Amino acid sequence: MGMPNRDEVKGKFDQAKGTVKENVGRAVDDRDMETKGAAERAGGHLEEGYGKAKRKVGEALEDAGDAIKR
Numbered sequence: 272m273g274m275p276n277r278d279e280v281k282g283k284f285d286q287a288k289g290t291v292k293e294n295v296g297r298a299v300d301d302r303d304m305e306t307k308g309a310a311e312r313a314g315g316h317l318e319e320g321y322g323k324a325k326r327k328v329g330e331a332l333e334d335a336g337d338a339i340k341r
Contacts, residue, residue, distance in 0.1 A: 278322025285315030
């Protein structure tokens, strides 16, 4: 497994930030903040998934290139 790329890291960060907002919103009974946090967390999951897919494609291309060089 390669190093996480920028999209994966940003996705993880957004997930954490969204979770915090969601929990704070729930604690102070602010439905708007809670909903925005849930949306941010979901967006972070999507961004992380996109980053993982992008990394895997890159790794597959590197492996194909290495196989061709042999």
